[in-house]
Amino acid sequence: MDQFDYSDITPLPLVEPNNPVTTILYSDEYKNIFGHLAALLAAKEYSERAYALTNAAIEQNAAHYTVWQYRFKIVVALGKDLEKELDWLEEIALDNVKNYQIWNYRQLLIKKLELKSMKRELPLLETMLDEDSKNYHVWGYRKWVVSYCGDYSNELAFVNKLIKADVYNNSAWSHRYFAVVNLSQISDFDFDSEVQYVKENINLAPNNYSSWNYLIGIHEYFKKDLTDLEDFVNTHTEDMLDTEVEGVISKPGLELLVKILTLKGEKEKAAKGLDLLASKYDTIRVNYWNYQKSLLSKA
Amino acid sequence: MSIYEKSKKTKYILSLLGKKRSAQTTITSRDEEEVELEQDEDEDLISDLQYELLSEMTTKELNLEQELFSQTIEAQRSTEQEIKTYFDKCLKDGAVPHLDRSKHANFLRFSLGQLPPAFKMLDHSQPWLYYWSTNCLALLGEEVSEDIKRKLISKLFTMMSSDGGIGGGPGQIGHVAAAYSGVLAFANIGTEEDWAKIDRKAMYQWLMALKNEDGSFCMHIGGESDTRAVYCVLTIASTLNILTEELIEGTAEWIGRCQTYEGGIGASPFDEAHGGYTYCAMAGLLILGRDTFLKHINLEKLIHWIAERQLPLEGGFSGRTNKLVDGCYSFWIGGLIPMFDVLLPEGQTTEVTSRAALMNYLLCACQDERMGGLRDKPGKMPDYYHTQYGLLGVIISQSKFSINEETLKKYSEVTPLDAFPYAFESTDIDSSISQFDEVDRVGKVNPIFPVAEGVINKFKDYWLKKDGQL
Ligand SMILES: [Zn+2]
Numbered sequence: 207m208d209q210f211d212y213s214d215i216t217p218l219p220l221v222e223p224n225n226p227v228t229t230i231l232y233s234d235e236y237k238n239i240f241g242h243l244a245a246l247l248a249a250k251e252y253s254e255r256a257y258a259l260t261n262a263a264i265e266q267n268a269a270h271y272t273v274w275q276y277r278f279k280i281v282v283a284l285g286k287d288l289e290k291e292l293d294w295l296e297e298i299a300l301d302n303v304k305n306y307q308i309w310n311y312r313q314l315l316i317k318k319l320e321l322k323s324m325k326r327e328l329p330l331l332e333t334m335l336d337e338d339s340k341n342y343h344v345w346g347y348r349k350w351v352v353s354y355c356g357d358y359s360n361e362l363a364f365v366n367k368l369i370k371a372d373v374y375n376n377s378a379w380s381h382r383y384f385a386v387v388n389l390s391q392i393s394d395f396d397f398d399s400e401v402q403y404v405k406e407n408i409n410l411a412p413n414n415y416s417s418w419n420y421l422i423g424i425h426e427y428f429k430k431d432l433t434d435l436e437d438f439v440n441t442h443t444e445d446m447l448d449t450e451v452e453g454v455i456s457k458p459g460l461e462l463l464v465k466i467l468t469l470k471g472e473k474e475k476a477a478k479g480l481d482l483l484a485s486k487y488d489t490i491r492v493n494y495w496n497y498q499k500s501l502l503s504k505a
Numbered sequence: 506m507s508i509y510e511k512s513k514k515t516k517y518i519l520s521l522l523g524k525k526r527s528a529q530t531t532i533t534s535r536d537e538e539e540v541e542l543e544q545d546e547d548e549d550l551i552s553d554l555q556y557e558l559l560s561e562m563t564t565k566e567l568n569l570e571q572e573l574f575s576q577t578i579e580a581q582r583s584t585e586q587e588i589k590t591y592f593d594k595c596l597k598d599g600a601v602p603h604l605d606r607s608k609h610a611n612f613l614r615f616s617l618g619q620l621p622p623a624f625k626m627l628d629h630s631q632p633w634l635y636y637w638s639t640n641c642l643a644l645l646g647e648e649v650s651e652d653i654k655r656k657l658i659s660k661l662f663t664m665m666s667s668d669g670g671i672g673g674g675p676g677q678i679g680h681v682a683a684a685y686s687g688v689l690a691f692a693n694i695g696t697e698e699d700w701a702k703i704d705r706k707a708m709y710q711w712l713m714a715l716k717n718e719d720g721s722f723c724m725h726i727g728g729e730s731d732t733r734a735v736y737c738v739l740t741i742a743s744t745l746n747i748l749t750e751e752l753i754e755g756t757a758e759w760i761g762r763c764q765t766y767e768g769g770i771g772a773s774p775f776d777e778a779h780g781g782y783t784y785c786a787m788a789g790l791l792i793l794g795r796d797t798f799l800k801h802i803n804l805e806k807l808i809h810w811i812a813e814r815q816l817p818l819e820g821g822f823s824g825r826t827n828k829l830v831d832g833c834y835s836f837w838i839g840g841l842i843p844m845f846d847v848l849l850p851e852g853q854t855t856e857v858t859s860r861a862a863l864m865n866y867l868l869c870a871c872q873d874e875r876m877g878g879l880r881d882k883p884g885k886m887p888d889y890y891h892t893q894y895g896l897l898g899v900i901i902s903q904s905k906f907s908i909n910e911e912t913l914k915k916y917s918e919v920t921p922l923d924a925f926p927y928a929f930e931s932t933d934i935d936s937s938i939s940q941f942d943e944v945d946r947v948g949k950v951n952p953i954f955p956v957a958e959g960v961i962n963k964f965k966d967y968w969l970k971k972d973g974q975l
Pocket residue numbers: 831832833834881891
C-alpha cells in the first residue's frame with residue numbers, strides 16, 4: 207500500500223463496532239487493505255490505486271469474491287492490457303490450486319478479449335491438472351474454454367495421457383465423455399474403436415467403476431445395445447452364475463451382466479447375480495441389491 | 506447371514522422381548538440393581554452387533570487392482586489404513602465412542618466469540634458461520650443466549666448488500682451462498698420483527714438479475730453459474746415466499762441437463778457427477794415438487810450412483826467415483842437417501858445404503874478427540890463445515906422421512922409452486938437399525954432446508970400470512 211496515496215480515504219470498518227460476537231480478529235494489515243478497498247468500492251472508484259489494492263487483497267485472501275469482481279470492473283474501466291492480466295492470473299493460479307474465483311475471473315477476461323484460441327490455455331491447464339488431476343474447478347474451466355473456442359481437437363490425446371497415468375481418474379473419464387459426445391456432432395466418430403479403447407482399460411483394471419460407467423454411458427448415448435457386451439462381460443465374470451468362483455471377480459462387470467440378463471429376459475439368472483452381490487461381493491449394499499431384485503420380479 | 510441382515514433380526518428379537526433400546530424406558534418398580542443389569546444386557550447385545558459390523562468393515566478394502574499402482578490407489582489405501590486403525594482401536598476398547606456432545610458444543614461455542622486472524626479465510630462467508638454454529642447447537646439441544654442471537658442478527662443486517670442480496674460480510678457484494686446461509690440463520694434465530702426488516706423486493710430483483718437465459722443462476726453478479734447457485738436461489742426465494750413462475754422458468758430443465766451418464770449430478774452440464782452438486786440439484790428440484798423432480802431426473806440411475814458412494818471399509822461416502830471418503834458427504838449424499846422414501850412409489854421404499862456403517866464412520870473416525878468438532882477424515886482438522894454436515898449425517902442415520910399428505914394439501918392450496926418441501930415429516934428410526942445408542946440421538950431436521958424441523962415452516966408461514974395467502 208506504499209505505492210499510492212490513500213490518505214483521503216476513510217477505511218470502512220470490517221466489523222460492527224461494539225459487537226464482539228463471532229468476530230474475526232483481523233490483522234492490522236488485513237483491516238487496512240480491506241477497509242480501504244470497501245471504501246473505494248462503495249465510492250465506485252476505478253483507479254490505479256484501487257487496482258493496486260486488489261493485488262494486495264488477493265494476496266491476503268484469494269477467495270474474496272468481491273475483490274475479484276471489483277478488479278474486473280477496474281480492469282475494464284481503465285482499459286488495462288488484458289493479456290497481461292492473464293499472465294498475472296497464471297501466477298496466482300499456480301499458488302492457489304484449490305481456488306475457484308480464479309477460473310471465473312479468467313472466463314470474464316477471455317470473454318472480454320473474445321479470445322477463441324486454446325493456445326495459451328493448454329499449458330496452464332496441463333500444469334494445473336498435473337498438480338491435482340481431479341481438480342473439479344480446473345476441469346470445469348477446461349470444458350468451458352473448449353466449448354467457448356469450439357476446439358475439441360486436443361481433448362482425446364490429453365485424457366488418454368491422464369487415463370494412462372491413472373486409469374481410476376474419474377474426472378478424466380468424465381471429460382472424455384464430454385469430448386466424445388461433442389466430437390461426434392462435428393465429425394465422424396468411430397464408436398467401435400472407442401469401445402475397444404475402453405475394453406482395454408477395463409482389462410487393466412476390471413474393478414474400476416470409472417471405465418465401466420463410461421462404457422455403459424456411451425452405449426446409452428449412442429443408442430447401442432448393451433447386450434452386445436455380453437461376451438466381453440463374461441470374460442470378467444467367468445461362469446460365476448453357474449459355478450462357485452473363488453477369488454476376485456469384477457463387481458461392476460457382474461452388475462452389468464445382471465443388467466444384460468434382465469434385458470434378455472433371463473430373470474432367474476439375473477436374480478442369481480443380484481443374490482451374489484447382496485450376499486458375497488457387495489454386502490454393504492445388501493438393501494440396494496434386494497431392492498433391485500424386487501424390481502426384477504415386478505418387471 | 507450378513508451383519509446388515511442381523512441388525513434387522515436384532516430389532517425383531519428386541520421387539521419380541523418387549524424391550525426398547527433406550528435405557529430410560531425400563532420400569533422402575535424393580536430394584537435398581539436389576540434395572541441396571543437389564544440395561545447392561547440390552548447394551549451388550551447392541552454393541553456385539555456393532556462390534557461384529559465394525560470388524561467386518563475392517564476387512565472390506567475397496568477392490569482395486571493393486572498391481573496397477575496409481576495416485577488413486579495410493580490415496581485410497583492409505584486412507585483405508587488410517588481409518589482401520591481407528592476402527593481397530595474401537596474394537597480393542599470394545600465400544601464405539603458416543604457422540605461427544607459437550608466437546609462439540611464447546612467447539613461450536615468457540616465460534617460465537619472472537620476468532621483468531623487465520624479465520625480471515627472465512628471473511629467472505631461470515632453468514633455461514635452464524636448458520637452453522639446456531640444450527641448445530643440447536644440440533645444438539647444447546648441453548649444460545651438471547652443476547653448472542655440479537656448480536657448475530659444485528660451483524661447480519663450489516664451484510665445486506667446495496668445490490669439487494671446478502672454479502673459475505675459488510676461492504677461485500679451479494680452472494681447467493683451467503684444469502685442462503687443468512688436466510689437460514691434468520692429463520693433459526695430471528696424474530697418476526699427482524700424478519701419484517703428484510704427487503705424482499707430488493708432480494709427478488711437481485712435474484713432475477715442473477716438469472717441466466719438457460720434457466721440457471723450466477724452465484725453473484727458476474728459470478729459463476731452452477732447447481733449450487735440454483736439450490737441457493739430456490740431456497741432463498743421459497744422460504745421468503747418470493748418464488749414466482751418467472752423466476753423458475755427453465756430452471757428445472759437446466760438441472761435435468763446436469764445429470765451425468767453416471768447417474769449423479771454435476772455443477773453444470775457435462776461436469777463430473779459430484780456429491781455436493783447432486784444434493785443441490787436434487788434438493789432444488791424437490792423444492793419444485795415430486796412431479797417436477799421425476800420429470801427431469803432418471804431416478805434409477807441416480808439411486809445406483811448414490812448407493813455406490815458408500816465405501817465398504819470406511820462406511821462413509823465419497824463425493825465422486827474413485828475419490829476418498831469425506832465426512833461432509835454424510836449429508837450431501839446421506840441426506841439424499843431418505844428422500845427416496847418420498848420419491849419411490851409406495852411399497853418400493855428402500856434403504857439403499859447402510860446407516861449403521863455410516864454411523865461407525867462418523868462416531869469412530871470423524872470426531873476430533875482433542876478439541877471437539879467433526880472432520881473430513883482422520884488426519885484433518887475439524888471445522889465448522891464438517892461439524893455441521895457430519896452432525897446432519899448422524900441425524901439422517903436416525904430418521905426416516907415421509908410426506909404428510911394433509912400438510913402438502915394445505916401448502917399446495919396457498920403456495921402451489923413450492924409446497925412440497927414444507928410437507929416433510931421425520932420419524933425416529935429404531936436405534937437398533939443404525940446400531941447407535943439412544944443417548945446419541947440428535948434433533949430432527951428438514952432434509953431440504955437443513956434446519957431443525959418446524960423452523961422453516963414457521964418462517965414460511967410468517968410470509969404466507971404477511972402476503973395474505975394464509
Ligand atoms: Zn468435506
